[in-house]
Amino acid sequence: MLRVGLSLPRCPGGAAGAFPMAEPAAGEDAGTGREVLGSSPVTIVVTSEADTWDIDTSSGPDCGQFVDWDKMPEPQQPAEIPRDVLSRPPKELKRLAREGCWAGSHAGRARLYPRLIQQVSCRLVTPDALVYRDVAGRLFGKPSVSSHPLPEFLEGCPMPTYCLSPHGVTALKKILVCVGALFPDITHSPLVPALAALLLHYSEDEAQCFESLSRLIASNAPHAAYIDQSFLAHQASCMTFGDLASKHCPAAHKLIAGAAENVLEVYSEWLSWLFPGLPFGYAVRVLDVFLLEGQKVLYRIALALLKQFRLSVTPAGLQGSDVKAELQAFVRNISEHVSVEQLLERAFGIRLFSRKEIWLLQMANRKALMERGITVVQRRPSFHLAVDMQNFSSSTVTAQEMRLVWSWIPERFSLFPPLLLFSTSENGCSLQRFYTCCEGYEPTVLLIKTTEGEVCGAFLSSDWSERNKSGATSGFFGTGECFVFTVRPEAEKYEWVLIKKPELAKAVPRSRQRSPSPAPESRLGSSRDSRGSSPNHLAVPSPQRRGRLSPFLAIRHFLLPSKTASMFMCGSRDGIVIGEGG
Structure with missing residues (x-):
């Protein structure tokens, strides 16, 4: 295979930098690569077919020119990368990435990354390497140091350099300036600098790194976004992570809610736990899988970090401390707690x-933010919870208890200030009056205090009037986001369950009931996993058909049809039944 390297005009650190140049004659410019086309010699380099196309572990002349090798972690034992790795089915390719098939080979990543990113579906008009060379030449010209400021969308965003050399840091800044020039619609994107820095470690020149980053920014794959590009999108992702953390990491969520004044503020930094929080060796392993699976991988890794953080601290040790600083310090020292292989294994073990x-x-979270006044073009504003806990007053729960309850509510609902609809001290104890006061409002939070001082309650995402829509005097209603909880004597949140036929739940003895799994393979009457079930889940068996969206999301909030509903509360003129699933 014949490979031709040209000394292109005005392309600092461009493609020509990857090839050996002819020695300049006396009196000529030393060859910065910024002369007018034709003034520099054309260098032809002949390389073998194997060096050009094989994904192997050998190093090359164009591999790692931006890297400070003294900062790089000790290389692992290189694994043998299959020669046909790019032709493998997507599922097998994901498995190889998760197992670290190319984790020990810098050259392997350098050859593999651009080809993986070329497979990303993106917009038809996406800036590529040639566009970068042209724009960089016009922006930076001949001076080796540019005075161009970084784009405004990076204001307040960390810019990690990892193991880049000073030459690499300069190249990183130039790439980010060009991203700002060619993607003017980006208003906030904390992930872009970290991705650019990581990709630059494995790029043969600035132009290739820019093209890879550009394709990730311009990705149009359905439901598989790679990079949030506005504060609205970023904040929606933070709220989504908060919802996932409340569901999949209840113990850690409870710990943070008890120690932090604003849980959403803690979760708003979840992305910085990964980039730049994780050490380089961990971050690049996350990148291996991220390029194949998209943003969902980042949620998994962050949830795994949150679970591990819960195991490393005690509630007493976290009281009075800065939770955000504690989390960042934990992530920086993650190697003291868990290896990267264990972290990935636990992350992909989360259902x-x-x-x-x-x-x-x-x-849904994005829509709630827009209703709150957040726009696509808005810069990063100050963000506060809707409930002022400092001035909170209630005879049922304390401010600390209410903060915990409020953290359990789906993030998009907790943005809005609460309105007191009914109180027995003001409205009496009539159930009919309770219905009259609450109907027409959604969602609602119900708090009940017993004569013994115990406090329990429920969150209902639907209107109370829906109890009558079935035509029966008493019926189940609500969506999968409903939940019941206790505050005293023990604070616990009980997750949603699926009930297709409520009468079946009554037929199963409590000793044989187990916590439902979100896996489609769950079958009614399977009791072999009962010993490993969580006491924080309502024990109801729940068959679920493959291919159907989770009822947690599939009810009317998204206007999606679903015949399966989660049922927590029923009511009539005589009383209200809460929880127990049957």
């Missing part, structure tokens, strides 16, 4: 929603 369901949840 997360499908990519489409996560996308639906993000869209």
